[in-house]
C-alpha cells in the first residue's frame with residue numbers, strides 16, 4: 081500500500097531518518113516502536129508530507145507522493161490522528177467531522193452530516209455532537225479526531241502516539257476504537273508506546289533507533305524472540 | 320458646591336458640547352475600518368520577501384513617532400510641500416487644500432493600520448500549529464484553511480486587542496482639536512473662551528468620554544464572551 085524507498089530526512093545538522101526502506105502492506109496494521117527521538121513521528125509525517133523528505137520516494141499504491149499540486153488529493157486518502165488531537169477549536173464536534181467532507185470532497189451538508197453522525201455513533205460520542213472541543217475530555221476529543229479522519233474514507237490511517245497525551249483512565253476507550261479499525265481493509269500505521277496494545281493488534285512491528293529501522297518482524301516473533309540484540313534490550317527495558 | 324461646579328451656567332452649553340461626540344466617534348469608526356483594511360494589507364505584505372521590508376518600515380515609523388506629529392505633518396506640512404512642488408516649481412496655480420476632517424481620517428487610519436497589523440499578526444500566530452496541520456492532513460486548501468480556521472480563530476483571539484485599539488482611537492482623536500475640528504475637546508475650548516469657565520466644560524466633556532468608553536468596554540466584554548467556543 082505504502083512503499084518507502086531510501087528515505088532521508090535531516091533537520092539542520094540532525095540526521096533524523098537514515099535510508100528508510102519499508103513496504104506497509106495493504107489492510108495490515110503496523111506498529112512502530114522505538115525510543116524518544118528515534119524518528120518515528122518524522123517517518124509518519126513524511127508519509128503525508130507534513131515533513132518534506134530530503135530524498136527518497138514514498139509511493140501510495142503506484143502514485144508517487146510528493147509536494148506538488150496533487151498533494152491534497154493524496155492527503156485525502158491518508159487520515160492522520162495526532163498525539164494532541166488538534167480538533168478545530170472553532171467548530172462543533174459535528175462540524176469537525178463534516179468540514180473536510182464539505183470543503184474538500186464537496187459533499188452536500190445532508191450527506192456529510194449523515195456520514196458524520198454514523199461515525200460519531202461508531203466512536204461512541206454521538207451525544208456530544210454539538211459540543212465544542214474544549215468542553216470534551218482528552219479521550220473524547222481523540223475519538224472525535226479519529227472519526228474526523230475516517231470520514232474521508234481513507235485507505236491509510238496514520239496514528240502518532242494517539243494515547244500519549246491522555247490520562248491513564250482514558251487510554252482504553254481510544255484503543256478500543258482503534259482496535260475496531262483493524263482487519264477492516266484499512267491500512268493502519270501506528271506509533272505507540274502501548275506494548276500490550278501493539279501485541280494484540282499489530283500484524284507487523286517496526287523497531288526504530290537513531291533514525292534507522294533496526295528490526296521489522298511479525299508481531300508474534302518480535303515480542304517472543306526478537307532477532308536483533310537492540311530490540312531485545314529495548315523490550316527488556318520497557319516490559 | 321455651586322461655587323465649585325456651576326451647573327446653571329454650563330447646562331445651556333451641554334447640547335453644544337455633546338455634539339462633539341459625533342466627530343469623535345466618526346473619526347474613531349472610520350479610522351478603525353480603514354485601519355483594518357490597511358492592517359490586513361500590511362500583514363499580507365509582511366509575508367512577502369521584498370514587500371515585508373516596506374511593511375516593517377511603515378509600522379516602525381508610525382509606531383515610533385507621536386500621532387500629534389503625524390497629524391501635523393499630514394495637515395500642515397504635506398499640503399504646503401505639494402503646493403511648492405506643483406505651483407512654484409511647475410509654475411501653475413492650482414489650489415491645494417486638505418480639509419481638517421480628511422487630514423484627521425487619513426492620519427488616524429494610517430496610524431491605527433500600523434497597530435492593527437501587529438494585532439492581526441499576533442492573532443494569526445496564536446492559532447495552534449496542530450490545528451493547521453490537521454487541516455493540511457485532511458487535504459484542505461490554503462484558501463479554506465485561512466477562511467474557515469485561521470482567520471476566525473485569529474479574529475476571536477485578537478478581538479480584545481482590536482477593541483482596545485478602538486478605545487484608544489476614541490481617546491486619541493481628541494488631538495484633532497489642534498487642527499480645528501469640532502470634536503469634544505475643541506468644543507470645550509470654545510465654550511471656555513466664550514464663558515471663561517474652565518472646570519465645568521472640562522468635567523462635562525470628561526464625563527461624556529468616560530461614559531462612552533465604559534459602554535464600549537462593557538459591550539466589548541459581552542461580545543468577547545459570545546465569541547468563545549464552548
Ligand SMILES: Nc1ncnc2c1ncn2[C@@H]1O[C@H](COP(=O)(O)OP(=O)(O)OP(=O)(O)O)[C@@H](O)[C@H]1O
Pocket residue numbers: 091094096114115116117118119120121122123
Ligand atoms: N521540526 C523539527 N525541527 C528540528 N528538529 C526536529 C523537528 N522535528 C523533530 N526534530 C528532531 O528530530 C528527532 C526525531 O524526532 P521525532 O519526533 O521523529 O522522534 P520520535 O521518535 O517521534 O520521538 P518521540 O517518541 O519523543 O515522539 C528529534 O531529535 C527531534 O528533536
Ligand SMILES: [Mg+2]
Pocket residue numbers: 120121122240241
Ligand atoms: Mg513522536
